[in-house]
Amino acid sequence: MxxxxxxxxxxxxxxxxxxxxxxxxxxxxxxxxxxxxxxxxxxxxxxxxxxxxxxxxxxxxxxxxxxxxxxxxxxxxxxxxxxxxxxxxxxxxxxxxxxxxxxxxxxxxxxxxxxSEVVVTVWAAVEGGPSRPDAGARFLERHGFTAALTEIGRTLRIGADTAAEERLWDENIGAASDYDLVSWIGRCPEQYVEGLGRIDSQIFAEIPLGDVDLRPRTIDADFVRTREERAEAQGHTIIRTIAVHRATGEVAANTLVYAHAGEAHADQAITIVDPAHRGHRLGLLAKLANLRQLRAHDPGVTEVWTGNADTNANMVAINDQLGFRPVDARVSYRRLIEL
The missing domain is CATH 3.40.630.30 (Gcn5-related N-acetyltransferase (GNAT))
Incomplete structure (x- = not known):
């Protein structure tokens, strides 16, 4: 039947x-x-x-x-x-x-x-991680899909001992002497909305996407506010830190964690540094500042999950420094459709 x-x-x-x-x-x-x-x-x-x-x-x-x-x-x-x-x-x-x-x-x-492009995602095992079945991947391959992007899922156990994070902060903060790190919970302050949209518009142009054809999108103030309303409606709390270049006022980096009401895990979303402002440890410092803010806002969170393309060497290095450890991989299988 x-x-x-x-x-x-x-x-x-x-x-x-x-x-x-x-x-x-x-x-x-x-x-x-x-x-x-x-x-x-x-x-x-x-x-x-x-x-x-x-x-x-x-x-x-x-x-x-x-x-x-x-x-x-x-x-x-x-x-x-x-x-x-x-x-x-x-x-x-x-x-x-x-x-x-x-x-x-x-x-x-x-x-x-x-x-014209369809992507289906499956989970796969990584070295040192738990086993994952491969039936989904084989099923997609039989139906003409090919692996196009591999993102490694990582998790960070949040403990009370923050000494390693404080050491990382002290070792790297000098590189960001021309920037201010600004953190908040919830909606973006009005003075940063345009800059936040500008840097987030760069995401699909800057992050590794393998063979997946996701094209840059324009994120304006309406997009930023609609995204915030969506998070609130779903019970997610936005925890965000940006880096602001003092001389120009430009938003130079952005990182975001979603906390979920009553849940012991949080989800690390995008972290991006404007190419014009790289080399100042802004990605690492913004994530450190945001972890501090997450702890202060929700002490019940014990775990943060994130994912990065396996070819994103800079972000992988940052996550390794912070103590994130690989769990598995999310593989995007792609098939092109003739219309």
Missing amino acids: TPEIRRVLPADRDLLRQVHEVFEAVRAAETPEHPPVPEDRYSGMLEHPPPDSEFRCYAAVEDGRVLGQHWVYLPQKENAHYAELDLAVDPGRRRRGIGTALLEHLLRLAREERR
Whole structure:
């Protein structure tokens, strides 16, 4: 029996509950070191997508039961050629064609939405880390996908002893004598909104993307504010530090951590340094300042998760200095679609 592929809407609470159960079953079976995701996160993602983007969820349903699902990220502006997917099948319902049905649905959707590049992500093992199954990667390769980008997932255990961080600060702060480090929690102060948008607009031009074709996007004040509103609506607290060049007032570096209400882990998001201001340890210092702020804001956070392309040598070196340790890899598999 072929399952029905049904679009899941925010009001479909029973389906969303089952979608959550499937994702948690997959996490427990394949990546148990990863923190669980609360059930309400899923409806929040559908109701509050990133600016200029859309999230959709489609479930494979049989006799009212969700057997698997895929989540599709669809940029609507600069990267309207692109679609990215997370696909999950209940571990107890595999080898019944459910994954194939979901993937075929995705490829039809991509053509309907005029998306010429489709990326599906899977987890893989890294040296010294826990084992990870490779069935997802082999499945994608059989369907014409090729590995395009590998990001190494890392975690930092936050302890009470901050001596190593203080030593790093003292050893490097002299290199940033022409800059001020400015930290805050929540919404960006008005005087920094334009500069924050300017430096964040450089992200896809500066970070390694392998063979994934994500193009630079314009982040203006409306984008910054919409992104903040989305975080607040989903219960995430923005913890941010920037470096400001004293002579020009330019935002020279930016780092961001998301803390989640009632959760013991936080997620390190982007860290970027303007190419014109590199060589002053700004990435390292901004992250050190932000870790201080995270501890002060939420002492209950014991772990920070992050991910970087395996070819991003500078950021990998910074994370190694801070004590982040590899756990696994998130591999983006890519397939081009003829439209």
